[in-house]
Amino acid sequence: xxxxxxxxxxxxxxxxxxxxxxxxxxxxxxxxxxxxxxxxxxxxxxxxxxxxxxxxxxxxxxxxxxxxxxxxxxxxxxxxxxxxxxxxxxxxxxxxxxxxxxxxxxxxxxxxxxxxxxxxxxxxxxxxxxxxxxxxxxxxxxxxxxxxxxxxxxxxxxxxxxxxxxxxxxxxxxxxxxxxxxxxxxxxxxxxxxxxxxxxxxxxxxxxxxxxxxxxxxxxxxxxxxxxxxxxxxxxxxxxxxxxxxxxxxxxxxxxxxxxxxxxxxxxxxxxxxxxxxxxxxxxxxxxxxxxxxxxxxxxxxxxxxxxxxxxxxxxxxxxxxxxxxxxxxxxxxxxxxxxxxxxxxxxxxxxxx
Amino acid sequence: xxxxxxxxxxxxxxxxxxxxxxxxxxxxxxxxxxxxxxxxxxxxxxxxxxxxxxxxxxxxxxxxxxxxxxxxxxxxxxxxxxxxxxxxxxxxxxxxxxxxxxxxxxxxxxxxxxxxxxxxxxxxxxxxxxxxxxxxxxxxxxxxxxxxxxxxxxxxxxxxxxxxxxxxxxxxxxxxxxxxxxxxxxxxxxxxxxxxxxxxxxxxxxxxxxxxxxxxxxxxxxxxxxxxxxxxxxxxxxxxxxxxxxxxxxxx
Numbered sequence: 001x002x003x004x005x006x007x008x009x010x011x012x013x014x015x016x017x018x019x020x021x022x023x024x025x026x027x028x029x030x031x032x033x034x035x036x037x038x039x040x041x042x043x044x045x046x047x048x049x050x051x052x053x054x055x056x057x058x059x060x061x062x063x064x065x066x067x068x069x070x071x072x073x074x075x076x077x078x079x080x081x082x083x084x085x086x087x088x089x090x091x092x093x094x095x096x097x098x099x100x101x102x103x104x105x106x107x108x109x110x111x112x113x114x115x116x117x118x119x120x121x122x123x124x125x126x127x128x129x130x131x132x133x134x135x136x137x138x139x140x141x142x143x144x145x146x147x148x149x150x151x152x153x154x155x156x157x158x159x160x161x162x163x164x165x166x167x168x169x170x171x172x173x174x175x176x177x178x179x180x181x182x183x184x185x186x187x188x189x190x191x192x193x194x195x196x197x198x199x200x201x202x203x204x205x206x207x208x209x210x211x212x213x214x215x216x217x218x219x220x221x222x223x224x225x226x227x228x229x230x231x232x233x234x235x236x237x238x239x240x241x242x243x244x245x246x247x248x249x250x251x252x253x254x255x256x257x258x259x260x261x262x263x264x265x266x267x268x269x270x271x272x273x274x275x276x277x278x279x280x281x282x283x284x285x286x287x288x289x290x291x292x293x294x295x296x297x298x299x300x301x302x303x304x305x306x307x308x309x310x311x312x313x314x315x316x317x318x319x320x321x322x323x324x325x326x327x328x329x330x331x332x333x334x335x336x337x338x339x340x341x342x343x344x345x346x347x348x349x350x351x352x353x354x
Numbered sequence: 355x356x357x358x359x360x361x362x363x364x365x366x367x368x369x370x371x372x373x374x375x376x377x378x379x380x381x382x383x384x385x386x387x388x389x390x391x392x393x394x395x396x397x398x399x400x401x402x403x404x405x406x407x408x409x410x411x412x413x414x415x416x417x418x419x420x421x422x423x424x425x426x427x428x429x430x431x432x433x434x435x436x437x438x439x440x441x442x443x444x445x446x447x448x449x450x451x452x453x454x455x456x457x458x459x460x461x462x463x464x465x466x467x468x469x470x471x472x473x474x475x476x477x478x479x480x481x482x483x484x485x486x487x488x489x490x491x492x493x494x495x496x497x498x499x500x501x502x503x504x505x506x507x508x509x510x511x512x513x514x515x516x517x518x519x520x521x522x523x524x525x526x527x528x529x530x531x532x533x534x535x536x537x538x539x540x541x542x543x544x545x546x547x548x549x550x551x552x553x554x555x556x557x558x559x560x561x562x563x564x565x566x567x568x569x570x571x572x573x574x575x576x577x578x579x580x581x582x583x584x585x586x587x588x589x590x591x592x593x594x595x596x597x598x599x600x601x602x603x604x605x606x
Contacts, residue, residue: 024437050436054429055462062426062459066402066433069420074433092423197418197434199441201397207412209403209421 004179009144009169010035012180013103014043016151017075019182022101023049024074026063028056028082031115032171033105036077057082061089061102068098069208071196073155077103079171080121081112083129090164091130094225095210097195099158101151102136103167105174108306108333116333117171119255122310125168126284133222135229137165137236138284140254144178150281152185157236159190161228168283170306172256172335232285239287240279241294243269247276249345250294252303252315254280257336261304264341275345283311291318300348302326304341306334324348363387365396367416376576378566379407381533382475383414385543386446389550390417399442400434402427406448407481425456428463431470442553444471450480453489453513460519464559467524471549472561474515478587479571489513492590497571512590516563520596526558528597532565534583538593545595557599565591 007015013036017025025044027037037053044051054060060076067074078086083104093100104125108118125138137157141147147169154165197206212218240258243265244250253261258279268275278294278301280287295301301323303312312327319325328344330336362368366387373379390396399417403409405424412419422430427445435443452460452474460472479497480486487500490512494503504512516530527549531542542564549560565587567579574582 024433026433052432052436052466055458058426059429059432059459059462062423062429063433063436065422065426066420066430066435067437068433069430070400070434070437072437088423089426096421197400197420198438199398199400200416200418205416206418207421208419209412211409211421 004181006177006179007144008035008175008177009147009173010105010175011039012144012148013077013151013167013169014039015182016148017101017155018043018047018049020073020152020155022073022075022155023047024067024072025049025076026052026054026060026067026074027076027078028054028060030079030082032107032174033077033079033103035174036103036105057085058089061086061093064100065089065093065096065098068093068100069096069197071193071198075101075103077105079105079107080109080118083121083124087124087130090136091132091134092210093164094134094136095132096208097162097225098164098208099162100164101154101158101167102164103169106168106170108331114333115171117256117306117335118331118333119170119257119306120310120331121168122283122305122307125166126286126314134225135284137161137163137232138168138282139165140168140281140283141173142255142258142279144173144176145180147173148180148182156188156190161232163228168255170256236282237285237287237289238281239290240281241290242277242279244276244278244294246274248274248298249348250298250301251275251277251341251345252291252301252311253277253305254283254311257304257306260336260338261341264338264345267338267342268345273345273349280311286314286318288314288318291315292320292322295319295322298323300324300326300352302328302344302348304336304344305329306336307331363391365390365399365416366414369413371414372410373407374570376567376569376579377407378477378533378564378568379475381539382473382564382566383411385539385546386473387415388543389547392547393550393554395442395554398440399444402430402443402445404445404447404451406451408446408448408475411446425451425454426459427451427456428459428468428470428472432463432466432468435468435470439469442550444473446473447475448481449474449476449478449488449490453515461522464519464561465522465524467526467558469553469556469558471553473546474561474563475566476515476563476591477566477568477571478512479568481568481571485571485573492586514591516561516596519561524559525561525597526599527552527560527595529595530563530565530591530593532583532588532593534565534567534580552599563591565593
C-alpha cells in the first residue's frame with residue numbers, strides 16, 4: 001500500500017491524471033483551478049509528457065481534440081467561464097467520439113461572476129453544455145481522495161465509451177488539502193484505438209469528423225450516440241447513500257455540499273431527528289432509481305446546492321411526485337453552513353407536524 | 355508501349371470534386387497531392403480540414419484526417435503533432451477560417467513554432483456561405499454583406515496575413531503564391547514543396563498563402579476571375595517569400 005500524501009485538490013487532479021497514464025495537458029490560466037496547469041507544467045516533462053499553455057480556452061480544447069484524436073490520454077482543466085468558452089470544442093469532441101477528460105473547478109457565475117466556489121454549472125455539465133444532442137459522463141467528487149479515484153476512473157470511462165468525461169469539482173475541492181493515497185490500479189484492457197489518426201500505414205485512412213450533410217445519416221449518428229448514453233445510464237450510475245435505512249427525511253447533495261450535509265446530519269441525529277443522505281457521485285448518468293426507491297420510504301427530501309436549484313430538477317424527475325421535494329441553495333460563492341442545513345430540516349419537520 | 359505522361363497522384367481519390375467551375379481549390383488540392391507523392395510521405399501525413407468549401411478536402415486527399423471547427427485547425431494540428439512528432443501535419447484553411455475566426459489559433463501556432471504546414475487559401479470572400487465579406491475582401495469589393503463595396507470607414511481594411519505572420523520570431527517559412535495562371539501554378543508548387551520540406555526537416559512552422567479564384571463568389575466568369583487575381587489581388591497581396599530560414603535559398 002502506498003503512503004498518504006497531503007495535497008491540494010488541484011494538485012491531486014494533476015497527479016491522478018499522470019498516474020492514470022495521461023501525458024498531455026492543454027489549458028489556459030483561470031482561478032480557482034490554476035494549480036492544475038502549474039503542477040502539470042513541471043510534472044509532465046518529468047514523465048516524458050507534454051504541457052502546452054494555449055492562447056485561449058478554445059484553442060486548448062481543440063488541442064485536446066487533436067491529441068485525443070491521435071490516440072493519447074489527454075486532459076484539460078478550467079473554471080466556469082473558461083468551461084463556457086470550451087463548449088464549442090466539447091460538442092465537436094463528443095460528436096467525433098473522442099475520449100478525453102475535462103475538469104471544471106466551478107466558481108460562481110453568471111458572467112465573470114466571482115472566484116469562490118459554486119455548483120451553478122450543473123446544467124451545463126449534465127444536460128449537454130454546447131450545441132447539439134450529446135452528453136458527457138459527469139463525475140462529482142466530494143473529497144480529495146474521491147477526486148483522485150474519480151480522475152483515474154475518468155480516463156478509463158472515456159476510453160471505454162469513446163466519450164468526453166467531465167469531473168465536476170468546485171473551488172473548495174480544488175483548493176483545500178487532504179491526505180490522499182494514489183492507489184495501484186488493476187490494469188484494464190480497452191478496445192484498441194484503431195480509429196485514431198496516426199498515419200494511414202497498411203490500413204485505409206482514418207477520418208475524424210462530425211459533418212453529415214445527409215439528414216438520414218446524421219440522424220443515425222445521433223441515435224448511435226444516444227445508444228451510448230443509454231448504456232452509460234445502465235452501467236455507470238454511482239451514488240452513495242448515508243444513514244438512509246431508518247431516515248425520515250433525506251438530504252440530496254453532491255460535492256462540497258454533501259460534506260457539509262454529513263455534519264448537519266450528525267447534529268440532527270443527536271437531536272433525535274433521523275436524517276439520511278443520497279449523494280450522487282455521477283450526475284450524468286443521474287441516480288434516478290435511487291431517488292425513486294427512497295421516495296417510497298420518506299415524505300420529504302431536501303436538496304441542498306450551491307446554486308438556485310439545478311440538481312433539484314433531476315431529483316424531482318426521480319421522485320416523480322411521490323414525496324415532497326424542498327430546496328435550499330446559496331450562490332455567488334457563498335457556501336451553505338451546516339447550521340443553515342439543520343435549520344432547513346427543522347423547518348420542514350415543523351411544517352409537517354403543524 | 356506508351357509512356358504515361360500525366361496521372362492522378364496516388365494520394366488523391368479517383369473522384370471528381372464538388373468545386374465550382376474555375377475554382378482554385380481543385381488546383382491547390384492537386385499540388386498538395388503531387389507534393390505528398392513526391393516526398394513519398396502519404397502514410398505519415400495527417401491533414402486538418404477547415405470549415406468552408408474545402409471542408410470536403412478529405413473526400414479528395416487519401417490520408418488520415420481531422421475535420422476542424424471554423425478556425426481551429428492549427429490547434430488540432432498542434433495537439434496531433436505534440437502526440438506524434440514524427441507525423442507530417444498540415445492544415446488547409448480559407449480566409450474566413452484562418453484570417454477571421456481563427457486568427458488567434460494561427461498566430462499562436464506560428465509563434466510557438468509548431469512544426470506544421472498551413473495551406474492558406476485566400477479568395478477574398480466567404481465562399482461556402484454564399485459570398486459574404488471576408489477579412490481579405492479588397493477595398494471597393496462588393497459582397498453579399500458589403501453591398502456598397504468595402505469602404506475603410508465602414509468595413510475596415512483587408513488583412514495581409516503572410517506579411518503579418520512573417521514578423522513572428524517563431525515562424526520559419528512564410529510565402530504567398532497564386533494559382534491564376536499555369537506559370538503561377540508551377541511556382542506555387544515549388545513553394546508548397548519547400549514548406550513541406552521545412553517541416554520534414556523539423557525546422558518549424560511553415561505557411562503558404564494561395565491567392566485563389568472564386569468566380570461564383572465574385573459573380574464573374576472563370577476567365578474574368580483569373581484576370582481579377584492578376585489585376586486586383588496581386589497588387590494588394592504581392593507574391594513572394596516573406597520569411598525564409600537562415601542559410602536557405604529563396605525558391606525562385
